Amino acid sequence: MICMMQSQRMFAALSVAGLVMFAAAPLLIAQAPYESTMGLIQKIFYFHVPGWIVMFLAVFIAGIASAIHLFRNRPAADRLALAAAELAVVFGLIGLVTGPLWAIKAWGVWWQWEPRLTMSLILELTMCAYLLLRRYGGPGSDKLAAGVAIFAMANVPFVYLSVNIWRTIHPATSVVPQLAGSAPGMFGPFVWCAVAFLVLFTAMMAARTRLEAQRAHVERLHLALEER
């Protein structure tokens, strides 16, 4: 009981912190300098990139937790993987929506079949397939879905590096790591937004894993009652 109260308080604190940080974000973003070629629309960068960072992180967590569950048979790892996969879909959706909103102004089209965009869409579809498998696969689908998640994680490096291998219209990966040096005024707000997203992600993960844990508890209670 005490543990539950503590985790609920932690979840509430994290959520509030994350939401407050995100609410304050526009103030910082407004102060950041404009980008020379793209102007105002470039400021979507402060939501778009952190969204994808969190999505990749979620895919990695899902993949690693799935591997643990698959090879060591830990239900807790499986619950973590499911939560991470769901959040990967959610944050991927944020990335896939903010991207076109930026693209229509910067490139003149909503979408382009270039490597980074294509691969990101594929990653999102893979995580959706994971969720579909868990929902409709019947008993035993947790192990099967774990296999899918591991493959999805293996795909992430292809997504990240695609932009470096093929020179295309999407900004290269060198933009963010060099941000502190090349555009210090942008670096602060970017880190703020990234941290805000990470805090929100942690809170959402905590909530979602708790939901799964409660569901497992209910299952056990059902079984215990039936045995009587």
Place this chain on the structure above:
Amino acid sequence: MPNFFRVAWLVMRKDLTIEARSWEMVSTTLFFAVSCVLVFSFAFVRAGQPVEGAAAGILWIAVAFSGTLALGPTFDRERHHDALRGLLLAPVERSAIFFGKFLGVVLLMTAVEVVVAVLVALLFQAPLAAHAWWVAALLMLGNVGFAAVGTLFAAMLVRTRSRSVLLPILLYPITLPALIAGVMGTSALLQAEPNLDLARLWAAMLLCFDAVFTTLALWTFEPVMTE
């Protein structure tokens, strides 16, 4: 404990023997592949002329669809008389069983690719023969990657309900990078001025994909089939 490759060979030989009795898989899959190409030839031909650049895409789509179709029955036949349990209970390395099945799928898909490539070259006047070795290399690499992922997922889903719907849902997003690489590489070869460097680049990417995903499939087959 029998040698890994011996076990794989035995599994593959079993499948080939079953197939040689009826030729069911080969004939149905080939027929489907040919129908696929015909459907596309109606969709992508304008005024009697094939649409520019469609040949590469159609080749790979026909291969992907036929492959997906063939994967289901490959493991379905193990469901009869608990054959799958018998296979898994055998005192051999499980990944060897996977490898044997995988080789069977690769062989079947190679047969499909040969027929489809010839058909596409004829119907779409695509100069595939000009760079036959490169095309063959791309097709083989794509074949191996697709078969590795496909065999694993088909095996995973063999006891799942809604498996016939779930297999394409799972298979396509994961194998899309390989399919894209195959199409781009083949297009580079079929251009008016073939770009061999680009084709080489895509072949290299396919090789990486194959290495990573075949390894992953070998590792995960054992725990996934344990239930």
Place this chain on the structure above:
Amino acid sequence: MNGVMRAATAVILVLVMAAAGVHGAQPQPPQEEFVPIDELPPGDQMPAAPLLIAAYAIVWAVVFGYLWSIWRRLSTVEREMQELARRADAGEQDS
């Protein structure tokens, strides 16, 4: 005519009159020819601000929507748990 039909007719009449009135109020001289320009004047280009605001709003909406969906599912599960606990207690008292 019952009340609904009357209301619907009234709405349709008003809309038709409004459309007629709007059309009548803007005399439209016929266009003689197209005049091409190379670049839209700055006033006509797609404005960036609404897109930026939309992006921000969508992030909020998605985050809140997801948190709300978790909260809803959690309440359902916890209600079920209390129900089961109650039945378990009742069962114990019987036996």
